[in-house]
Amino acid sequence: MTSTLEQLDTDRTTRVASEEPWRTIVWDDPxxxxxxxxxxxxxxxxxxxxxxxxxxxxxxxEGRAVVATGNREAMERHVEAMHGYGLQATVSRGEP
Incomplete structure (x- = not known):
């Protein structure tokens, strides 16, 4: 019984983590x-x-702004594009 409860908890944690949105953050620069x-x-x-x-x-x-949210792959593409424009940007997981 315990292993079943632990598995359900692990499944829920994995599902919640995968549903959490990723963010593209653009940072201030001089x-x-x-x-x-x-x-x-x-x-x-x-x-x-x-x-x-x-x-x-x-x-x-404020030194930064979230400019997009979505799945990780799309946010990584946005960061690469921002770097191509010469802007400082990163990907972060978190609330939109």
Whole structure:
């Protein structure tokens, strides 16, 4: 009986961990202009100007912003793309 309960708990923990979203985080840097960061968010992610500027200001004032959430593979592709644009970005697991 104990092994069955332990297995159910392990299965639940694995399921919850796999459902937890991944995030793409863009970090502030001293190199890129705010207008460029906003441009990248609009052109790559397709954000409207207002949302791109809101996220850019969050990067600028708070040091980082979550710009996308989803599965790990997609977030890793976003990070690679951000690096291609010259932005500092990482993947993190956590709340959206």
């Amino acid at each position: 190199v890129n202009l705010m207008t460029y960061v906003s441009y990248v968010f609009r052109s790559y992610f397709g954000y409207p100007r207002e949302e791109a500027e809101r996220l850019m200001l969050k990067v600028h004032t």
